[in-house]
Every structure is written in C-alpha cells, then in structure tokens.
Amino acid sequence: MPGEELEIWVEKYRPQTLDEMVGHSEIISRLKTFVKKKAMPHLLFAGPAGTGKTTAALCIARGLFGDAWRQNMLELNASDERGIDTIRTKVKDYARTKPIGDVPFKIILLDESDALTADAQHALRRMMEMFTNTCRFILDCNYSSRIIEPIQSRCAIFRFKRLEADDIKTMLQRIAKAEKFTLTADGANAIVYVSEGDMRRAINILQAAATLRKKVDEKAVYEVMAVAKPTEVREMIQLALDGKFLEARKKLHSLLIDQGLAGEDLLTQVHREIYNLKIPEDLKVDLVDKVGEFSYRLIQGANELLQLEAMLAHFALVGQRS
C-alpha cells in the first residue's frame, strides 16, 4: 500500500493514535470521546497548515475502524479535485456502499475545503444532508470564516492553533532518537524559527538537514534553507526596482513557466519580500496595495504572465521614485 513504509518522515512519523499527537490537548480529549462512543457529528477543523488537522482525522479513522480504516474513509482534497461535480460523484459513489465492520458510518475527509467557492459549498452542504445517515464529513480548512454559515452550523468546530515551540521540539527529538542522530538545541530552535509553527515544514527541514549532516545543528538548518528558499523572487523584484524591466520579466517567466510556480503563490512571496526591501515605508505600502490589486485580478481569472508583468512595471515605476 502506498505510504505504508514511506521514508518521507512526515508520513513515517505521523502519529497513528490521538494519544501520540503533540499539542492541542483539549481538542484531543474531546475527539477521543467520539472514538470511544463510536459516534460523532460532522467535524470542521480550522487552523493553519501543519498543525495536525489531517493527522487528527486519520487518527479518528484508525481509532474507529482499526485495520479497515482505509476502506471506511474517503480522502479528498478540494484543491486537487476538478470542481464540485467530481467531488459529488466521488462522494455519491462512496456513500452508496455500507461501512465495513461494526461502525454505523463512514468518514469523508475533505481537505482544504475553504478552496471551494460559495456555490460549491452550498452543493457540499446538500451532500452532507443527503448522506448524513451513512457518512460523517470531516472538513479541514485554514479559516472557518471562509466556510459558509449553513455548513458551520452543521458541524462541531475545532480550532487548531499554531503549535507551540515545545510541541514541535518534542516531535523533532522523537524522530532524531528513532533515526539515531543528534539534534542540537540550537538546531531545534532554528527549525522552529524557520518553520513558523508548521509541523510538516519542520519535519521536512529536519529530514533534509539530516541528509546533509550527521549532527543537525543551526548551521545545517541554514544550509538547507539556502537551497530551499531560492532568492529568485527577491532578485526579480530588485531588477524591477532598478529599472531593469526586461531582465525582471525574464526572471518572472523563468519562475512561472520553467519552474511551474502558480501566480498566486508567487504573489504571496512577493508580498512577504516587500518588507525586506530598502525603500521608504510609504512606498512599501503602495506596493502592497498594488500586489493586492493584481492578486484580485488573477483570482478573476486574468492571464498570469500579463498581470504579473504589469505588477513588475509598477515596481519599476516605484523604484524610480525611491
């Protein structure tokens, strides 16, 4: 079975039971009662990436269904499925069959459910009602406010906060011990700092650092970050600010086309970089305003290349003023 013995540590060391999870002790204890009573409402897990939402859902499934958890759980990712119609078809096909074992329902896990439009969410709500006798939905999202009210009111909402530094360190040391290498205190601190409370990112960085060095210290972590955080976006912005528009545009094309980066992800990075620029504060705010505007135009379905080029042209104009 794919994923069973995967050497990717985020999977290899993903907690198998609710007891193994770190942090969120209140949430975990409530979820445990669902497993114990073999009964639960629809659930809405809200919170930032890498805080344990998917892991909690998988642990619930394992707890309820034991070895048959894969058969009794349908995993969907809203950002990867092609629209609500695909989701509806998959859910319908899945909900038609009975659960395996002594549990009266099956679980449908819909990750990144706030990627669905409001219309799609209304369709989802109807699905939840239609299959409520045979299925429970667990919806994962970053922000519960992006989920329509009728869905929220049908779900028990759990808010996953960013993990505490100590929780992340606990997990990292657990892995270091199992994999038999040393993780120094400054190494662990560095990982916590660069991963911004995202456990998935933290573990990925740990694995990369351990690939490079037997002893993972601060230096090893920053070595990884030098590779993983390419400076190309910053370079692109700087070229534009320096008035080298054609070169900046070439960089943009390389990022979007050669590296296949999504326009909106690139904008997120640009947004972050603005505050590192050496330009007056008021111009920074002006740039953020523009980035937001072009981000909106992208969401409206406009052409990525053209819109981001237009943004760079604006950066060039601001560069001239500063």
Added chain:
Amino acid sequence: MLWTEKYAPKRLSELVGQDAAVQTMRKWVESWKKGKPSKKSLLLYGPPGTGKTAATRALANETGWQLIEMNASDKRTMSALRKIIGEASKTGTLLEGVQGKKLLVLDEADNIHGRADHGGYQALKEIIGTTTNPVILIANDRYSIPAEIQAQCELVNFRRLRPDQIVKHLEHIAKNEKIKVDRKALEIIARRSDGDMRSAIEDFQTHALVFPRLTAEQVLLFKREREKNVFDLLRGILFASSADVARSVLWSVDIAPDEAMAWIVENVPKAIRDPKALAAVYNTLSRADIFYRRANERQIYRLWSYMSDLMSAGVAVKKGSEVKAAKFEPPSYLKRYYQTAKTRRMLNSVARKIAMACHTSTHRVKQDMIPLLPILIQNKKLLENLTANLELSEEEINFLSSLR
C-alpha cells in the same frame, strides 16, 4: 443591390456546376406532380456557397409551389416546428387547388441543437412522415442529421465548384455590369473562394466597388491591405498619432484578439523605456485582459470590443513621448512553455503522487517539499523508497535524479 441576389438562378437550368443534383431534383418534382412522390423529402447537402438554397428557390419558382422557409435563426423546438411546418404541411392552398402545393424548406437543418431545439428532430421525423406537401432539408454536413431522418429523404449532393466554373460565372456578371476586368484577377478571386460561389461573387463586388478597372495586381494588393501583418500592427499602435489611428490599425489586421495581445505585451517594454509610461501602458493592458476573460467566461463576446480599444487606443494614448524603434519579436513565452513542458509535467505528476501518499495537496507539496527534494534524494535509499512506494515511471525517476 447585392450581386449574389441579383444573379441568383431563376430556374434550375441556370444553376452553375450541379448537373447531377439538378437532375435528381427534377425527377423528384415529377414524382410529386404524378401524385406519387418517391420520397416526400429531399436532403440537399454540401459545402457553403454551392447553390443549395439557390436551387430550392429556383425550384419553387419553376413549379409555382409556395415557398415556406425556416432557418437557424428561427426557434426550432418541437412545438414551433409543428406549428409552422406541421400545419402548413397538411393543408393545400385553396387558391391553386390540388396542384397548389407548399414547399417547406428547413435551411441549416444540421443546426438543430439538442437542448435549445428540444425535440426538433423528433417533430421533423413526424412531419415528414405525415405531410402531404414537399419538404426540403438543407445542411452542410449530412452526417449531423440523424440516420432515421436521412432514411426518409432523397439525398442530393452539392459539390464545390471548380475555379473555371466560377470564373465563367463572374465573367458573365462582369459583362452584364459593364465592368472591365482582367481574366487573371477573376482567376485569383475564384481560387481564393475555395469552391464557394457566394463568397467569390461577394469578393468580386467588393473589389469592383473600389477599382473601376480591376487587375490581378489590385486584387493581390487589396488582400495584403486587409491583412496587414503583425509588425505593422505593432508599429501602428506604438507610433499612432491618435487613439483613432491605433483603433483602425487593429481593425485592419486580420488577427485574433488574444494573439494580437500577446504580440503587444511582448514588444511594448522594448519600445517604451519611460517607467511611468510603461506602468500606465501595462495597467491598460491588464484591464484589457480582464475584459477578455470576462467575455470568454460568460460568453459575452461584445466585451471584446473594450479589450480591443484598450489594447490599441489605450496603449497609444498612454505610451508617452519616448517610444524607441525596437526590433519586434514574437511572444517569447510560447517558446518557453514548449521547451519546459516536459519538466513541468514531471514536476506536477511527481508532486501529485507525493501528495496522495502524504495526505495533502499537490499545491502544498510543490511549496513545502519540492524545494527540499534536491537535498532529500541525496539519500539514495529515499530515492529507491519513493520509486517503489509511489510507483514512479522511468521518466519520473529520471526527473527526480536530475534534481540532485
């Protein structure tokens, strides 16, 4: 008056180049006159401008049958068809007694669409079955008509016309209109029409309006005038003296709006160096792009006109005074897309497989994991493990290994 109407055949014998079709139609008319039609309906099919509609009108003219025409612009739901054709098809005209038939003609019969013309074909089948009047269906593509309906019809094929047949007819028109014209010019028009008599006649009339004495050179020149190339478009917009000039340049070029846009975007920053002007021009292009998306998304194609104006007139008025002569080049991103298509495909498929195995999305794997892969797969065991667990293809393995 349009020559296509003025010189439309009055009788079937005047129809150019469709002798076999005319013969079949004549026989069919005879069988109706004897009261025992071989088939109640004809299906005339063939490319545009080969004389299908003209033949039908000539036939009505010859027989004196009253012509009732419907075409794609009419709504053809079951009830509409029944109402118009159905009723007419059952009653003869009182005036002309038993011989006075109505000729029911359904033009563009291959355009009866499933949803909009709900039940249209069903109604048509019934009508042909029950009618006491002659029916003619006209279509470009015979095979888009349901087989059952084809079976009810006598099939009549209209062929593309040969250039010499078209030239002969154009000469006839020229003589009648007292127009002086080189045979060579007519040959060019005929060849360009691709066997479509209607478009050849229209072309000829347009040319004749502009040039009192039409020569081959003029025909060729006129063509080039219409399809100014894309470099003229760029020069025209970037050096236009006014918004109006820029607009008319765009209109004169035969190029799709998105293609024109790609060329303009590629070359604008090469010619406009002033950052203020460039930012303003780009903002206008960005707005044009939004109209384009809106138009396509909601199929409101009249929004294209706003896009066109913004990318022509809009650029022209915002371009500033410092426009440099630049070497114009085709849109570079196309080449780039093509060159890196495989890498991008590999990246996406590997990310998707990792995402499935790691309970997450492709998009997140691309952000979190892909940047670390060059380091991670330095561990050969991990690469082997991924290969086995994710069922990677050889191409994907090669792609991964190349990241190292």
